Amino acid sequence: MPRKPVHPANPASRNIRFKLNGKWVRVQTPPAKTLLRLLRDEFDLTGSKPGCEAGECGACTVLLGGVPVTSCMVLAGQVEGREVITIEGLSKRRINPIVKAFVEAGAVQCGYCIPGFVVAARGLLKEVRKPSREIVCSGLSGNICRCGGYSRIVEAVMKTSGR
Amino acid sequence: MVSPRSVRDALQILDEQRENVRIVAGSTDVSVMLKDGNIREECFLDISHLEALRYIRMGRDRLVRIGALATYGDCIRSSIIRRNARILVDAFDTLGSPQIRNLATVVGNLGNASPAGDAIPPLFVLNATVVLESVSERREMPAQDFLVDYRKTNRKPNELITEVSFSPVRRGEVAFFKKLGLRQANAIAIASVAFWGQIAEGPRFTDARIALGAVAPTVLRASRAEKVLLSGGLSRERIGEVARICASEAQPISDIRGSAEYRRKAVVGLTQLGFLEVLDGLRSRSGNESPKSSR
Numbered sequence: 001m002p003r004k005p006v007h008p009a010n011p012a013s014r015n016i017r018f019k020l021n022g023k024w025v026r027v028q029t030p031p032a033k034t035l036l037r038l039l040r041d042e043f044d045l046t047g048s049k050p051g052c053e054a055g056e057c058g059a060c061t062v063l064l065g066g067v068p069v070t071s072c073m074v075l076a077g078q079v080e081g082r083e084v085i086t087i088e089g090l091s092k093r094r095i096n097p098i099v100k101a102f103v104e105a106g107a108v109q110c111g112y113c114i115p116g117f118v119v120a121a122r123g124l125l126k127e128v129r130k131p132s133r134e135i136v137c138s139g140l141s142g143n144i145c146r147c148g149g150y151s152r153i154v155e156a157v158m159k160t161s162g163r
Numbered sequence: 164m165v166s167p168r169s170v171r172d173a174l175q176i177l178d179e180q181r182e183n184v185r186i187v188a189g190s191t192d193v194s195v196m197l198k199d200g201n202i203r204e205e206c207f208l209d210i211s212h213l214e215a216l217r218y219i220r221m222g223r224d225r226l227v228r229i230g231a232l233a234t235y236g237d238c239i240r241s242s243i244i245r246r247n248a249r250i251l252v253d254a255f256d257t258l259g260s261p262q263i264r265n266l267a268t269v270v271g272n273l274g275n276a277s278p279a280g281d282a283i284p285p286l287f288v289l290n291a292t293v294v295l296e297s298v299s300e301r302r303e304m305p306a307q308d309f310l311v312d313y314r315k316t317n318r319k320p321n322e323l324i325t326e327v328s329f330s331p332v333r334r335g336e337v338a339f340f341k342k343l344g345l346r347q348a349n350a351i352a353i354a355s356v357a358f359w360g361q362i363a364e365g366p367r368f369t370d371a372r373i374a375l376g377a378v379a380p381t382v383l384r385a386s387r388a389e390k391v392l393l394s395g396g397l398s399r400e401r402i403g404e405v406a407r408i409c410a411s412e413a414q415p416i417s418d419i420r421g422s423a424e425y426r427r428k429a430v431v432g433l434t435q436l437g438f439l440e441v442l443d444g445l446r447s448r449s450g451n452e453s454p455k456s457s458r
Binding site: 032056067068075 | 193195198212256259261262265347349
C-alpha cells in the first residue's frame with residue numbers, strides 16, 4: 001500500500017515546546033529563527049548576547065542538552081523537546097559560583113562577553129571537574145573577549161574548580 | 164523547514180522534493196548562510212530529530228560506525244573513537260570551537276564537501292566508507308569516491324548520508340593529522356595533512372595513505388608521495404622527499420587565508436612535522452620489541 005505523502009507544509013511558524021531553564025515552555029515561532037533571537041525576542045532572556053551571530057565569538061553560548069553551543073547557530077525548530085539553559089538559568093536561587101568567581105577575580109570589564117564565558121565555563125566544569133589551565137583555555141577557546149581580559153577570566157574558572 | 168521524526172519520513176520527503184531540499188543537521192553552515200541571506204529557509208530538511216542516527220558504535224564486524232547525527236563533541240568524548248582512531252580526536256580538536264563541535268556533525272562535513280573540511284583527510288586515510296540511503300536503496304561507497312569536486316558529492320538528490328564507517332587503527336599502524344590555521348581555535352585550515360601507515364622493521368612502511376586538505380578543489384590523496392614513502396626505509400631524507408612531493412601534488416589557490424605558494428610550503432612543513440614525530444616515536448621505543456601503534 002502506498003504510504004501517505006509526508007509533504008512538508010512549510011508553515012511560516014510552528015508551535016515549539018522545549019525545556020527552558022528547568023521549565024517546559026511553548027512558543028509559536030518561525031522554525032528557522034535562531035535560538036538566540038528566540039530567547040531574546042520571545043522570552044526576554046537578554047543575557048545571551050548577539051555578537052558576531054556566526055559562531056565566532058561565543059557571546060551567545062547556552063547549554064543545549066547539557067553541552068555548550070552557540071545559540072546563534074541553532075534553529076528554533078531544532079530545540080523542540082530538548083533542554084536549554086541560559087545564563088539566567090545558572091543563577092536562579094543563588095548566584096552561581098562561577099559568576100561569583102568572575103566578580104572576585106575582577107574578570108569583568110565591559111561585560112558583553114561574560115555571560116557566554118560563564119556558560120561555556122559551566123559546560124566545561126560539568127565535563128572536567130578539576131581542569132588544568134590548558135584545558136580551561138581550550139574549553140574557553142570558542143569565546144572572545146575584546147577587552148582582552150583572558151587571564152582573569154581563566155583565573156576565575158580555575159578558582160571555581162578549586163585549583 | 165520540515166523536521167521529520169523518523170528516517171523513513173525523512174527519506175520520503177527527500178524522494179518527493181528532490182533538488183529543492185537542503186539537509187540540515189548541526190546547522191553550523193546553514194545558519195551562517197541564512198544570516199548572510201544566501202539561502203531560503205523554506206527548503207530545509209531538518210534531520211536533527213532523527214535520534215536513531217545519533218550513534219558511535221563498533222559492530223561485530225569490527226568497524227567503527229559514526230551515525231549522521233554524531234557531533235564532533237560526541238566523537239571526542241567517545242571511548243570507541245579515542246581507543247580506535249586517535250587521529251580523529253586530534254583532527255576534531257582543531258575544528259571550530261567547543262560550542263561548534265557540540266553542534267556540527269562529522270557526516271555533515273562530508274556532505275558539505277568543502278576542501279577545507281577537517282574531518283575529510285583523516286577519513287580518507289582511514290579508508291572510510293559512506294553509507295547512503297533512499298526510500299528504495301542502501302548503498303555504500305568509499306569516502307574518496309563520494310567526494311567528486313569542489314562542494315560536489317556523489318549523493319543522489321533523494322539520498323541521505325546515514326553513516327560513515329572505518330576500520331580501527333591497529334597495533335603496528337600509525338596515523339597523524341597536522342593542520343595549519345590562522346589561529347589555534349575556530350580556524351579554517353590553510354592546509355592540512357593526514358596520514359595512515361602500516362609499519363615494519365627498518366623502520367619502513369608496508370602500506371601508506373596520505374591525504375591533503377585545503378590545497379585542491381577537493382581533499383586529495385598524495386599517491387606519488389605514498390609510492391616514494393613505500394619505496395624504502397623511513398629516514399629524514401625520505402621524509403624530506405615525501406614532503407616535497409606532497410607539495411607538488413597539491414593544487415592550491417590563493418585566497419584570504421593564504422597564497423598558493425604559502426600553502427605549498429605549509430604542506431611541506433606539516434608533512435615533515437608529522438613524519439618526524441613518527442620517527443621520533445619509533446626511536447624512543449626501547450629494545451627489540453615490535454613497534455606499537457601510536458594511535
